[in-house]
Amino acid sequence: MSEILFDRIALIGIGLIGSSIARDVKKLGLAKEVVISTRSLETLKRAEELELGTSYVASAAEAVKDADLVIVSVPVGASEAVAQQIAPHLKPGAIVTDVGSTKASVIAQMAPHMPESVHFIPGHPLAGTEKSGPDAGFSGLFKGRWCIFTPLEGTDADALARLRGFWEALGSMCDEMDPQHHDKVLAIVSHLPHIIAYNIVGTADDLETVTESEVIKYSASGFRDFTRLAASDPTMWRDVCLHNKDAILEMLARFSEDLAYLQRAIRWGEGDKLFELFSRTRTIRRSIVQAGQDVDVPDFGRHALDK
Amino acid sequence: MSEILFDRIALIGIGLIGSSIARDVKKLGLAKEVVISTRSLETLKRAEELELGTSYVASAAEAVKDADLVIVSVPVGASEAVAQQIAPHLKPGAIVTDVGSTKASVIAQMAPHMPESVHFIPGHPLAGTEKSGPDAGFSGLFKGRWCIFTPLEGTDADALARLRGFWEALGSMCDEMDPQHHDKVLAIVSHLPHIIAYNIVGTADDLETVTESEVIKYSASGFRDFTRLAASDPTMWRDVCLHNKDAILEMLARFSEDLAYLQRAIRWGEGDKLFELFSRTRTIRRSIVQAGQDVDVPDFGRHALDK
Incomplete structure (x- = not known):
């Protein structure tokens, strides 16, 4: 059992990547609470059946309340909509990250909406399979795989270190890179x-x-x-x-x-x-x-x- | 142990495919004698070290003498040269086949040289790995894989059935097709x-x-x-x-x-x-x-x- 890294984690999107994160967090006991949110009510129900988190809400805005770590795992085209929904409800000091396969676009979509009080650190775990959806995820997906961060200028070093520690707890090797x-x-x-x-x-x-x-x-x-x-x-x-x-x-x-x-x-x-x-x-x-x-x-x- | 299907088999070329055939023939006891021939003396020596056959000769012409089944497993561009070398020495009634990935070209290269007394039946086992050479072969490579024959007009049905039986003994599923x-x-x-x-x-x-x-x-x-x-x-x-x-x-x-x-x-x-x-x-x-x-x-x- 690892130590608790975050009191409350919000997972926005619970497909292959989101649900694999959820399984690892649960297995390793990395958080006290895991709030899961996804747009499709059917998928949300399935996440609950699979017992992937500790609570389940349709609204992303509600999910991020009091969360210390918010992980957005949605198709990259949905990043701006999610950013707009969650921005007003983020807890000061929270770390907001994503798992998108493109970084310049995600930054352009999300960064303008992020309040100054949160740490927005774009990320991309290079892991996955050809399957999709909450049933396709599994614990260990990120083990031995790279996770690339593309931090913005002036990113808080402690916040980045905490996020890095989270991915390392999932077994990832971490790297940093310019988004372009x-x-x-x-x-x-x-x-x-x-x-x-x-x-x-x-x-x-x-x-x-x-x-x-x-x-x-x-x-x-x-x-x-x-x-x-x-x-x-x-x-x-x-x-x-x-x-x-x-x-x-x-x-x-x-x-x-x-x-x-x-x-x-x-x-x-x-x-x-x-x-x-x-x-x-x-x-x-x-x-x-x-x-x-x-x-x-x-x-x-x-x-x-x-x- | 399967039954003996051919008294003497000649394998011309002993790379991934040839050496996998050799291993299967040995393991299953499909022939009394297996003569191996390949152009490179180094490879021939390696085949002998691996005990892939019962005799080893540099000359393809010598290898096919008295062989009931001749399997040519060389890069398709070498087909004509092999055909020219072996043609005068083939035993009447022998079955001559190949494993080449292209069939119209192999037929154009080999058929004109084949004496009327032999059964030339082009074949192509759809099996392989990214590795090459005699060390890369293994018994079981052809198991559950397709082997396609592209018989010429007037091919002897019995000879085709015998060749098919050979590949089926190696675990292949067989199919017939027009070369084009x-x-x-x-x-x-x-x-x-x-x-x-x-x-x-x-x-x-x-x-x-x-x-x-x-x-x-x-x-x-x-x-x-x-x-x-x-x-x-x-x-x-x-x-x-x-x-x-x-x-x-x-x-x-x-x-x-x-x-x-x-x-x-x-x-x-x-x-x-x-x-x-x-x-x-x-x-x-x-x-x-x-x-x-x-x-x-x-x-x-x-x-x-x-x-």
Whole structure:
């Protein structure tokens, strides 16, 4: 059992991320009270059935009253609405944070509404699965994963340290970054991969010469690896695309340029160019495994699971 | 222990696929003799150290003498050279097959050289991992995976049945297809995914604003899923690109067209279009899991492996 870090935590949004935080807080006893709020009454009811918190309210405004830590876990496009709702009711000295995948946009949406008396510290835990909703969350989701903070100028060092301590209690490794840089990094390591995955699955779905049942039947030869990302929450990803537009468009432009080069090499039978690219990408995989960011078992260890 | 299906099997090429076949044949006792041949003396020596066969010869011509089943497991670009080498030495009545990822090209390369007295039946087991070489193979690789045959006109039904029986003994499910259709199906379920994966990993590697160490550090947020495919054997994939050019270029054109549409939707903030695409791709993932072609655990079960 860890120590109590906050008397009262308010969780605004209780999907995959929010509910995983709730489970960890409960399991580790990090707070005396956990107030859960979400817009959908059905989801709120489900959170109560799952006993994720200590109280459940539909109104975000009511949820944040007397909370020492407020964690906003909603699709990034809903950040401003939430900020407007909670701002007048925040307790002086409270820490307000979020978990959004884009940071410049979240700051632009939330910061103007935050009263001076609270500590608004944007955050982004790089964790998740392709599942969504309160049932998809689990304790341990953040273990060994990075959590990136993009603190605003003049952020109180003690407040930041307390928030960092909270995420470390959940098992995260913490990092700090400029919001613009965060958005560029995430555009390449997360946003572009998801967009490409959604796109290729869409392309396959639209073919006339190859049936959908063939695509499904033979998917293990590569295609299925993309379908995991393409099964992620559509609302979340729509919002990410709309709220990290510039960085995503830049990465897409580079990707398309590189693909045109590769396509030309295929058309003109330039085997050397293909071999050169296909060789250097192997090194990156090795580094990712060495950095402990993926498992070193062939096929993601799916065979291990078969048995 | 299964019954002996062939007196003498010759394996030309002993990489991931060849050595997995060898391990299964040995484990299941499917042949009295297994002759292994590969161009690299170093690899041949390694195959012997691993005791993958009963004899080891550098010359493919020598290896196929008296063999009842010849399995060619080399990069598809080497098919013609192998066919030329083995053709004069094949035993009348022998079955000659391959495991190549493209079929029209392999047929064009091999069929003209095959004597009328042998049964040439092109095949393609849809199995593999991102690893390569004789050490990467393992018994059970083909279990529950599809093996597609693209028999030529006038193929002997008994020979096809014997070959099918061999792959079924290895645990494969068998299918038959027209070579051109095979190449289109594989272009979308396997070749395009690999090319896209190689491309995105290359794009990430070339960025100036995001460091390689950042890409590696934060790769778990999506990027790492692509690195598995991009770690596949470069020689094999160069050859696939060069030998299934038309189908691959068609799929690439469609993919790029769809990506341009998606990119435009992002640029113009068309959330509805994004949401529509991001929603329908979820269904395909569900079908793949239902068809038993992937494991139904979040994150490919990597968390299960962490513990």
